[in-house]
Amino acid sequence: MTTDTPKHDILKRSDGGAVIMDGNRLRDEIIADIRAAIVKANQPKVCLATVLIGNNPASRIYVRQKRRKATEAGMISHHVELGDNASQIEAEAAVRELATDPNVHGILVQLPLPQGLDTSRILNPIPPAKDVDGLTPASLGRLVKGEAGHLPCTPLGVIRLLERYWIPTTGKRAVIIGRSILVGLPLVILLGRKGVDATPTLAHSRTRQLAELCRSADIVISAAGVAGLVTSDFLSAGATVIDVGISRVSKAIVGDVDFEACRNIAGAITPMPGGTGPMTIACLLQNTLEAAKKLGVL
Ligand code: NAP
Numbered sequence: 001m002t003t004d005t006p007k008h009d010i011l012k013r014s015d016g017g018a019v020i021m022d023g024n025r026l027r028d029e030i031i032a033d034i035r036a037a038i039v040k041a042n043q044p045k046v047c048l049a050t051v052l053i054g055n056n057p058a059s060r061i062y063v064r065q066k067r068r069k070a071t072e073a074g075m076i077s078h079h080v081e082l083g084d085n086a087s088q089i090e091a092e093a094a095v096r097e098l099a100t101d102p103n104v105h106g107i108l109v110q111l112p113l114p115q116g117l118d119t120s121r122i123l124n125p126i127p128p129a130k131d132v133d134g135l136t137p138a139s140l141g142r143l144v145k146g147e148a149g150h151l152p153c154t155p156l157g158v159i160r161l162l163e164r165y166w167i168p169t170t171g172k173r174a175v176i177i178g179r180s181i182l183v184g185l186p187l188v189i190l191l192g193r194k195g196v197d198a199t200p201t202l203a204h205s206r207t208r209q210l211a212e213l214c215r216s217a218d219i220v221i222s223a224a225g226v227a228g229l230v231t232s233d234f235l236s237a238g239a240t241v242i243d244v245g246i247s248r249v250s251k252a253i254v255g256d257v258d259f260e261a262c263r264n265i266a267g268a269i270t271p272m273p274g275g276t277g278p279m280t281i282a283c284l285l286q287n288t289l290e291a292a293k294k295l296g297v298l
Contacts, residue, residue: 018266021161021242027278030160031073034289038074041298047076048106048132048288049098053091054084054114063110066281073285078104084114091117096125105295106132106288111182129294132287135182143189150287155186157279158221158242159196165268167219167240170197175214177230177256178223179204183244187221210234222256230257238267244276 038046048070052063067077080094091113098107107130113119120137128138134152142149162169174191178184179202191198198219203210205224214220214234222230223244235241245256255272263269270276292298 017263018241019165019268020263021165021240021268021270021275023157023161023270023275023278023282026161026164027069027282030282030286031069034073034075034285037289038298043074044292044298045076045103046074046289046292046297047078047104048108048285049078049080049101049104051080051082051091051094051098051107051109053082053086053110053117056112056114059110059112066108066284069281070285070288073289075285075288076103086114086117088117088121091122092125095122099125099127099130104130105292105297106130106284108133108284111135130291132284132291134186134287140181140186143186146193150291151190151283152182152186153283153287154183154223154244154276154280155190156283156287157276158187158244159190160283161242161270161276161279162219162240167268169219172198172218173216174198174200174219174221175203175217176200176221176223177203177207177210177214178225178244180223183223187223191219224256226256227254228256228258230262232258232261232265235262235265237265239265240268241266242270242276243272246272246277 050063050067052059067079070077082090082094095109098104107126109123123136126136128149131139131150134150139149143151176184176187184202188200188202190196191200203213211233215236217239219240220230220234221242221244225245225247227247227249230241241257241262243255243257247254253273259271
């Protein structure tokens with residue numbers, strides 16, 4: 001199955017209620033396409049470097065998943081790991097080395113960093129060409145100005161899901177819950193871009209009458225990290241609801257969206273897990289392939 005799969009095939013999997021926007025499936029399609037592109041180019045060494053600093057268990061799992069999927073896509077996964085006691089100087093030096101290494105095409109520094117480290121000073125040396133996470137000031141500036149550059153992976157993954165499931169965006173109202181640099185802010189810009197043409201509203205913890213606001217939207221995207229925040233009361237019939245939030249509740253991973261309650265009202269909905277998380281990884285790998293192309297590797 002590739003990203004050329006016809007519309008009727010991908011949509012027929014809807015389960016009586018909402019269409020389930022299957023991020024695992026789309027991730028696998030994207031990885032298959034990347035792998036095919038690398039094989040077609042005679043298997044050049046496309047390299048994604050991951051940097052893990054400290055012992056955050058969730059970060060360790062995320063990096064392991066990214067490395068596994070990079071390998072599956074036919075890339076080289078180069079990994080640098082620094083302990084909890086790594087100094088600012090050591091962390092910056094590790095990133096600078098990757099920045100100048102001609103064999104490395106994409107650099108991902110797993111966030112959040114341990115307390116005491118200055119994230120900006122560690123990310124800033126990543127050149128825009130290798131900034132496949134799209135989170136340095138240079139990449140975010142390009143995003144705002146509409147210039148070519150790598151887009152942040154989680155917001156890009158949301159856009160890819162909307163595209164893949166033929167969710168109309170032109171003239172549609174979108175409410176994004178959460179205003180972080182990582183998710184909410186870039187999403188607002190991407191949804192409001194020419195070509196996507198939605199009308200985005202950015203909500204946050206001080207927003208009043210959030211449920212009512214969301215009910216006025218065609219598309220609701222929640223990135224608050226508050227388990228069960230989005231109930232059926234937040235949706236109008238047929239709305240699309242995309243869950244970015246991740247919370248751990250008694251060892252289970254749950255999203256911001258009350259999936260069971262919302263699936264009967266929504267027109268399309270992402271599962272959690274299996275929705276936006278895999279798409280973040282897929283977009284990281286797509287950005288890495290693009291980086292390698294621009295750096296002349298294939
Ligand atoms: P963050 O920096 O903590 O931002 C959370 C945002 O949600 C803030 O803007 C906050 O408002 C808002 N918020 C919190 N509680 C709210 C409430 N009750 N009502 C309305 N807004 C509320 O978090 P983040 O880094 O953006 O991550 C958000 C979530 O997405 C987390 O659960 C994270 O684990 C998850 N995530 C998932 C992926 C993925 O691939 N699926 C990727 C990245 C992050 P204020 O600004 O007013 O405080």
